[in-house]
Amino acid sequence: MSHSGADFFDAGALVGVLTTQPIDRVLDYKAPEGGCHLGAFVEVPLGPRKVAGVVWGPGKGDYDRAKIRSVNRVLDVAPMRDEMRQFLIRAGEYTLTPLSAMLRLATRAPGLGDPPSMQKIYRRGDGTPDRATEARARVLAALEDYGGLAFTLKELGELAGVTSSVVKGLVKQGVVLEEDTPRDTPFPRLDPGYGGTTLSPDQAHAAGTLCTQIKSHSFAATLLRGVTGSGKTEVYLEAVAETLRQRRQALVLLPEIALTPEFLTRMQARFGTRPAEWHSGATMTERRRIWKMVGQGGCDVVVGARSALFLPFRDLGLIVVDEEHDTSYKQEDGVLYNARDMAVLRASLNAAQVVLASATPSLETWANAEAGKYTRLDLTSRFGAAVMPELRAIDMRAETLPANRWISPALRGAVNARIERGEQALLFLNRRGYAPVTICRACGHQVGCPHCDARMVEHRFLKRLMCHQCGETQPLPEACPSCEVAGKMAPVGPGVERLAEEAAEAFPDAKIATLSSDMFGSARALKAQIAEIAEGDTDIVIGTQLVAKGHNFPRLTLVGVIDADLGLQGSDLRAAERTFQLMRQVAGRAGRVEAQGTALLQTFQPEHPVIRAILSGDEEGFWRAEAAERQAAGVPPFGRMAGLILSSTDMQEAFDIGTLLARNDGPMRAVGAQVFGPAPAPVARVRGRHRVRLLVKAPKGIALQAALAKWIAPVRGSAQFRLAVDIDPQSFY
Ligand code: ADP
Ligand code: ZN
Numbered sequence: 068m069s070h071s072g073a074d075f076f077d078a079g080a081l082v083g084v085l086t087t088q089p090i091d092r093v094l095d096y097k098a099p100e101g102g103c104h105l106g107a108f109v110e111v112p113l114g115p116r117k118v119a120g121v122v123w124g125p126g127k128g129d130y131d132r133a134k135i136r137s138v139n140r141v142l143d144v145a146p147m148r149d150e151m152r153q154f155l156i157r158a159g160e161y162t163l164t165p166l167s168a169m170l171r172l173a174t175r176a177p178g179l180g181d182p183p184s185m186q187k188i189y190r191r192g193d194g195t196p197d198r199a200t201e202a203r204a205r206v207l208a209a210l211e212d213y214g215g216l217a218f219t220l221k222e223l224g225e226l227a228g229v230t231s232s233v234v235k236g237l238v239k240q241g242v243v244l245e246e247d248t249p250r251d252t253p254f255p256r257l258d259p260g261y262g263g264t265t266l267s268p269d270q271a272h273a274a275g276t277l278c279t280q281i282k283s284h285s286f287a288a289t290l291l292r293g294v295t296g297s298g299k300t301e302v303y304l305e306a307v308a309e310t311l312r313q314r315r316q317a318l319v320l321l322p323e324i325a326l327t328p329e330f331l332t333r334m335q336a337r338f339g340t341r342p343a344e345w346h347s348g349a350t351m352t353e354r355r356r357i358w359k360m361v362g363q364g365g366c367d368v369v370v371g372a373r374s375a376l377f378l379p380f381r382d383l384g385l386i387v388v389d390e391e392h393d394t395s396y397k398q399e400d401g402v403l404y405n406a407r408d409m410a411v412l413r414a415s416l417n418a419a420q421v422v423l424a425s426a427t428p429s430l431e432t433w434a435n436a437e438a439g440k441y442t443r444l445d446l447t448s449r450f451g452a453a454v455m456p457e458l459r460a461i462d463m464r465a466e467t468l469p470a471n472r473w474i475s476p477a478l479r480g481a482v483n484a485r486i487e488r489g490e491q492a493l494l495f496l497n498r499r500g501y502a503p504v505t506i507c508r509a510c511g512h513q514v515g516c517p518h519c520d521a522r523m524v525e526h527r528f529l530k531r532l533m534c535h536q537c538g539e540t541q542p543l544p545e546a547c548p549s550c551e552v553a554g555k556m557a558p559v560g561p562g563v564e565r566l567a568e569e570a571a572e573a574f575p576d577a578k579i580a581t582l583s584s585d586m587f588g589s590a591r592a593l594k595a596q597i598a599e600i601a602e603g604d605t606d607i608v609i610g611t612q613l614v615a616k617g618h619n620f621p622r623l624t625l626v627g628v629i630d631a632d633l634g635l636q637g638s639d640l641r642a643a644e645r646t647f648q649l650m651r652q653v654a655g656r657a658g659r660v661e662a663q664g665t666a667l668l669q670t671f672q673p674e675h676p677v678i679r680a681i682l683s684g685d686e687e688g689f690w691r692a693e694a695a696e697r698q699a700a701g702v703p704p705f706g707r708m709a710g711l712i713l714s715s716t717d718m719q720e721a722f723d724i725g726t727l728l729a730r731n732d733g734p735m736r737a738v739g740a741q742v743f744g745p746a747p748a749p750v751a752r753v754r755g756r757h758r759v760r761l762l763v764k765a766p767k768g769i770a771l772q773a774a775l776a777k778w779i780a781p782v783r784g785s786a787q788f789r790l791a792v793d794i795d796p797q798s799f800y
Contacts, residue, residue, distance in 0.1 A: 315384025
């Protein structure tokens with residue numbers, strides 16, 4: 068970068084610095100000794116403190132020049148690139164989020180300004196070992212494979228499959244050199260030519276199209292659709308390979324839970340080494356290394372959960388959003404953004420390609436492809452055996468079941484048949500815990516959360532009641548909290564834990580494993596359990612939606628959906644879509660590899676259009692029907708929606724402000740939008756805060772954000788009051 072022109076500020080020049088502090092303006096400072104670049108990360112004095120910030124542009128000069136302080140120092144990290152600043156600005160405008168909060172999202176790594184600490188790294192020296200063992204040969208081969216690159220002890224050990232003592236032995240003889248270097252070292256390069264398979268014709272066509280687009284160094288969005296097992300991953304890994312050949316960087320976004328060792332091993336098999344992993348379990352050191360290295364070009368590929376989207380890539384050429392329909396891409400706390408939509412925005416600003424992969428795309432993405440905004444690539448057949456699972460309904464009206472039992476005789480028979488053949492069966496119920504409701508049989512009282520309007524869910528595994536809204540837990544009560552009669556508390560309805568209990572009774576000789584997010588202390592423990600199930604001798608897997616997310620259970624040939632009607636109820640705009648996706652996704656698990664699988668759906672409404680669409684396998688039909696209904700109603704993706712969530716410890720205040728907003732809806736009416744509410748939010752109290760909701764419905768193509776900003780600008784509340792804007796609300800909570 069040149070030291071002149073509009074992107075450099077000489078010492079003493081006025082610069083505007085954006086900090087991560089919740090001050091909604093860019094502050095003026097004097098450029099430090101030696102000057103600074105536009106986008107430089109700096110440390111500035113703010114009152115008595117030192118805070119981090121980014122040089123956002125020239126100073127405004129509207130502040131008493133004598134009082135303006137100097138930037139303390141420029142941090143030793145790559146300056147923020149122009150497209151990243153544009154991304155934060157645009158994403159902030161879209162979600163109505165202050166820039167300081169956007170900058171916090173983009174700097175989620177600690178100690179960025181710290182001088183780098185040291186660590187030991189290992190590289191090839193001269194000579195040969197005194198004694199050539201197989202383990203030693205592997206170490207040398209690994210080092211030679213990467214010609215000259217150095218590794219940490221841990222990396223080298225993993226790469227060569229040896230213990231650290233083998234490496235240390237080689238160090239003693241000078242065959243391997245040990246050196247001190249700054250800790251944040253570049254990642255080993257991924258090799259696009261390392262692995263790869265022969266693609267089927269439709270896979271090859273899809274990969275070819277993507278590679279051509281990547282070579283053009285321009286923006287385009289592509290929907291990559293295909294049933295589970297059709298080779299979507301195989302295809303997008305080819306796109307990653309082409310991106311590497313173009314010497315650009317790739318980001319693969321996965322729902323947090325799909326970031327499995329299995330997936331990373333697959334990357335390793337394809338590229339010879341593991342990519343950088345960005346997820347909630349990553350240590351602070353790992354995060355800082357990734358953050359710095361993507362900025363300096365020392366990291367080619369990041370596989371990560373949604374927040375990886377805010378990493379400062381130097382030259383991002385490809386973003387893959389796998390399982391693009393997954394609801395976990397919508398951040399529901401703090402900055403309310405949808406990582407899938409932001410990925411499209413980021414790609415467009417980076418002249419990058421974005422690939423949205425799914426077996427069951429969201430209606431938004433499907434409609435964008437229909438409208439020709441996205442390229443659509445379909446993988447039509449499963450790789451190898453082109454068998455779809457057989458899908459059948461079990462009509463629960465015709466089944467006889469005793470009270471508090473949920474596995475129908477028909478399903479039970481099917482499970483037994485699999486166990487006899489040494490295959491796996493999966494029982495799916497999208498309800499965590501033991502029982503969704505705990506009721507007192509003496510007075511009828513249902514135990515509710517003391518902070519929320521949600522009911523407490525019994526978790527027998529934890530021996531506690533838990534609120535799924537706020538996480539509040541309490542011991543199982545012996546006596547009713549209302550009438551104080553003891554010994555009358557009873558669970559009502561099934562959760563996975565209760566289903567597991569029933570399964571243990573129904574299949575006494577089977578080995579059963581239960582998978583539910585709250586049964587594991589960490590994502591790692593959960594992943595280990597999943598790997599064990601995939602490889603081990605489990606006969607029956609019982610799980611919540613966790614199991615629907617891209618894990619491969621090779622011996623699985625039967626999926627039993629305990630309550631296919633669950634998602635059909637409720638007022639959520641996307642309820643039908645969700646049910647459809649979930650069923651297809653789960654059904655896609657059965658018979659993933661060889662034998663034809665079967666999915667059995669227990670339902671009380673076998674004639675319901677959603678259940679029928681699932682059973683008939685007519686996906687396009689389902690989407691067209693659902694699209695027509697939404698178009699008629701003018702709702703997303705054919706209209707716009709936004710939610711306002713007003714919350715306060717004082718219910719009256721939230722309602723009063725809501726009423727005032729509804730009455731003064733001029734700015735919204737001016738753009739043709741309608742305001743509904745205020746109404747108590749579906750869960751009207753969370754963590755002791757009362758929540759009131761306004762819903763905005765607007766035609767497409769209007770300046771919705773600008774109107775919203777104008778509408779809410781006059782709102783003033785107490786210190787307890789909060790207002791959150793949720794653009795394109797996903798869940799109606
Ligand atoms: P999806 O991502 O659509 O679920 P995958 O890419 O995971 O599908 O493919 C499913 C399985 O089939 C994987 O085990 C994968 O390795 C294998 N597979 C897919 N395509 C090929 C191919 N062309 N050659 C060999 N194996 C393949
Ligand atoms: Zn609660």
